[in-house]
Amino acid sequence: MNQANFDRERGVKLLATMERIRAFEENAVLAAERDKLVLGAIHPSFGQEAAAAGVLWPLRTDDYLISTHRGHGHTLAKGADPIAMMRELLGREGGCCGGKGGSMHIADFNVNMLGANGVVGANITIGAGAAHGVKLQGGDQVVIDIFGDGAANRGPFLEGLNWAVVFQLPILFVCEDNQYAATTKTTSVTGGDGPAARAASLGLPTQTLDGNDVEAIADAVTETITRIRNGGRPEFLHVITYRQKGHTSFDQAAYRPDGEADKQMADNDPIQRQKNVLAAVGVAADEMQAIHDAAQAEMAGALQTAADTPFPDEALAFTDVQDVGSPVVEAF
Amino acid sequence: MNQANFDRERGVKLLATMERIRAFEENAVLAAERDKLVLGAIHPSFGQEAAAAGVLWPLRTDDYLISTHRGHGHTLAKGADPIAMMRELLGREGGCCGGKGGSMHIADFNVNMLGANGVVGANITIGAGAAHGVKLQGGDQVVIDIFGDGAANRGPFLEGLNWAVVFQLPILFVCEDNQYAATTKTTSVTGGDGPAARAASLGLPTQTLDGNDVEAIADAVTETITRIRNGGRPEFLHVITYRQKGHTSFDQAAYRPDGEADKQMADNDPIQRQKNVLAAVGVAADEMQAIHDAAQAEMAGALQTAADTPFPDEALAFTDVQDVGSPVVEAF
Amino acid sequence: MAVTNYSDAAREAVREAMRADDAVWCIGEDLGRGGVFGQYRGLQDEFGPARIADAPISEAAIMGAAFGAAIVGTRPIVEMRFSDFALCAVDELVNQIAKARYMFGGQSRAPMVIRQPMGMWRSSAAQHSQSLESWYTHAPGLIVICPSTPQDNYSLLKAAIECDDPVVYFEHKNMWGLEGDVDTAEAAVIGEARTRTHGDDVTIVSWSQTANFAVEAAETLAGEGIGAQVVDLRSLWPWDKNAVLDSVNKTGRLIVAHESVAVGGFGAEVVAIVSEKVGAALQGRVRRLGAPRALIAYAPNLENKMRVTAEMIVDAARDLMQKSKTKG
Amino acid sequence: MAVTNYSDAAREAVREAMRADDAVWCIGEDLGRGGVFGQYRGLQDEFGPARIADAPISEAAIMGAAFGAAIVGTRPIVEMRFSDFALCAVDELVNQIAKARYMFGGQSRAPMVIRQPMGMWRSSAAQHSQSLESWYTHAPGLIVICPSTPQDNYSLLKAAIECDDPVVYFEHKNMWGLEGDVDTAEAAVIGEARTRTHGDDVTIVSWSQTANFAVEAAETLAGEGIGAQVVDLRSLWPWDKNAVLDSVNKTGRLIVAHESVAVGGFGAEVVAIVSEKVGAALQGRVRRLGAPRALIAYAPNLENKMRVTAEMIVDAARDLMQKSKTKG
């Protein structure tokens, strides 16, 4: 990194985003495991915060994001309100989805976050379609479509990427590769040279990045998004990171080789790495501590607020199904 | 081609297979268009006979074949009985599927032909599974799995090829590229460098062949099948040919550029090309004419026999659905 | 008021909707050449390749991408070619499209029409012939429409395109050439049945092509002095329970007839509702006609064994007439 | 005769079948680590990674490849993880597996079991909670099984693995830990219901977890002097019409209760058959209980609105008791 050109403000903001994501998820895990307030499964992204912070960095609010079951970080980085998100995880009134979706279906259309998804790979074609819609309407938004390494083995990977190439759509596909699909080491079930090779064969320009280097990701995505916005052609990013904890908050991840996670946490934690980078350019430890503390306080507060919020009105169970033939008006 | 090493017997047999395929389909089209005896759609493979004859050349009877809606040629080349096939096209007793399947579902398990398929791309995962079954049972058969260029845009292409690589299965995938998917020029809806590039990215060794050169195909497949049989690893063949007629026998194919088909028929007909090859190595015109005439006679006879065969017994409408809960014993 | 056929009536509906609203567009295989049945013929000339768009053979992407385009503001018409191929895109239709609005707490809509040509079409065999409309009635979030006449294919397709909910729209492949009067001023309300014939003796509930067989049957029955009231549901969700219940309350006899497999078919739903609501009055005078739980064969004589015909409806009505209306 | 849970009972059935027949193997995601619910725990140690095989996240290929392996002589057990994900493989299941034997004129069989963990499991939301068993009853070629007890999950899974037809096998996710006696000598016949309680006043037909709620309800009703006969269908295709009809002929009252959406659910089929066969005797004393046609929410209080409970069954029975058995 070139210290002279280093964008200190951006670096600090990227750290702050990562700290907020981590703090959000730490509190979400507490809510689930300690407080038993989150009743469904949550999929934390500990260790993957750089991908979220870096990839979302250059996006405008009206650009679109579509994400996965492991999407808290992306959603926060896109600008969603953590209180509404925490309420959603707790299934409360005022959750971003009114408590109807939960962690796996978080969406915030206010910031053009088009939703997490409970079906691996499904968001690939949907994202391509969002970009298709942008193009049909003559918009200049870009879509960022994030999915995991496991999703590269599903049919929608081929169909969605091909679609974007055929229709020349403004979308950046991001494979956030945390090396695991649930309990399975993804390389053990993935033929060939992996996601980027597949994308290239479908006609997309590809880049492979160190997914724990938030600066490098933000640099690359900034250029890439500009290119896509101006040229309207899809591209592909393979971001290699590591899932530090289990697949869900319940999962102890005992299936991993001994020491693998410890080593990653010690040497390759994206937050620590960014702190080292910032320290090297002279950002004071105090300033970084303050960022950390603020994030912790914000997210502990979000959890508290969410826990103090009532459950949704029961009548809402039957709204927003459909207008015509709605269960509110039709008995069965 | 090396005239000294030329395998005359093979060359003549390949010609004969192509002549039989063409004659079969000419008669099938007559049955459909002139005689109105074929009531469903048929998808002839005029111009693609080299792919069928060449690709199936080195297969043993106990090797497996799985094919598509455009599968008459493959099925004949695998050794199926044309009378049973023609009966099937006419929906008659004694058809290979007892008249229940028709052209799009021809199967002949006697020669390990596992079926044509009415769903584009579906046979890719099924073929991979057949190879999986062979491996699980310790067999030494190879599976040949043929599909079209259009099928390379469906999810099963990725999922099925990846499967074969991950489980290291004895299968040869063959993309028989006739340049069209129904009325659509396939390249117009296909991103990147096409089927072989996609297959390579998934970890398969690939070859691209002139699909109208039956000798070259037979050579390549012979080596490839030996490699697969010994090594148990999947490979991929992209065979580029041309669909001389419409998508179905009804289709006039008026959407093609003027002259495109005429030029292909004049310069690049696989049967004529093989005749030229054989003539160059001294096979007499008379011998080739006799092959042609025999094929014509055989298939006209098959049509006649089929037309003289009764429809299936109506009771068969309800057999072979399932054993438990069969409609024969269960009213609804 | 002009005579046109089932296919052209639908095309007219699409054309008018596309003229009226730039957000409407069509996506599917071979659409630029008119689509596999010619339902889109000529539309690309008028609207260009972006709005009458040719898709790769990627049903999952056609469905999924159209959905993505819908949630950002367009109104796609998705062409599935044969309803059987929609089975390649069920996750997209049932897990995504049908659920998104609800899961996201009302933040998004998917105003889409998914056209699924259905049904038996001579010798198309088991993968090109089936009728699965009942499946989608069981999938909350979806509307299900099955028009039986050119008029309804015009009016209901227009209503479907204008609707903000996702609509699964089943056209019967065997009716493309069916001619009839079409009044373009006639609007349809999704969920309203059409009473095709009036009669006091027996209610015949049906939809799609079988509704036309029911009308034929009613004509035959009329010749025998039996008054059959044919209620063509036209849409299966929502469906016009009142029209059915009113008719059954009058006739005291119910036949439900559909082409799809009887077991688990929507006919069971109709019978169940009627049994629950007017069971006592019905006294068991109820018959379902649907396909046996078998597959559809290629050979024409075997295929015919799967058909529900006008004759079968007539026989069922005669049979029910044996059971007097007053004692059970 | 030992006490074991629903999950372990199934694992035992798989283990025994794999010991008895080398052709049996299992394929699905994460199976090597026991599967997502631990149903396969330990099996890879005994049978190795070829027979307890880890799949990529490729539901279409899992289903399609297992089918390919079935038609060449193996007997795959396919694990779909959540029944919702099976929607990524409907073409493979319904267009290929269910139809192949028929389309190919009986040349091939697909002896497969497709395990689809179903149902609501606290706060799993709309994409991980649904129950679509009725769909597969409407797809000829398939068998549909929904066990409700450890014993049945043992006996029926064994029967399913031994069956030469493709079986869609629904285990309810909320019952994995449910304990009960399992007698490994007890064989099940697919298509035979189990009468869980005997009674003369009302017939309650159910399956899967809801059958256990029906038994609870019967206990409550017994305390009030109402005799409820709970008929646990166990398999929906084929299903035990005789057990239901015999019971209804005795009780004259019918409740069908299931977790899945009522509209288009299999309860409609049961009611329809009963109406057709014993309609007059039933006199309208029939009730269906199923979920509203809405989606399943994440928030627990909203999710609960979709549930069919023992209390609801009790209420329905009390209600039907108001309608005398002799006059309609």
Ligand SMILES: Cc1ncc(C[n+]2csc(CCOP(=O)(O)OP(=O)(O)O)c2C)c(N)n1
């Ligand atoms: C189609 C489908 N199959 C299986 C699952 C179950 N599942 C949820 S997450 C997951 C692993 C996904 O791996 P990856 O795509 O790498 O994302 P990650 O969880 O690592 O973020 C699986 C198998 C699912 N949700 N959808």
Ligand SMILES: Cc1ncc(C[n+]2csc(CCOP(=O)(O)OP(=O)(O)O)c2C)c(N)n1
């Ligand atoms: C999943 C699916 N989508 C669409 C179709 C309709 N269809 C039948 S053949 C065909 C074209 C297939 O093209 P290709 O794979 O190149 O094979 P070809 O017909 O050229 O032999 C199409 C679109 C189908 N049968 N299945």
Ligand SMILES: [Mg+2]
């Ligand atoms: Mg991963």
Ligand SMILES: [Mg+2]
């Ligand atoms: Mg082609």
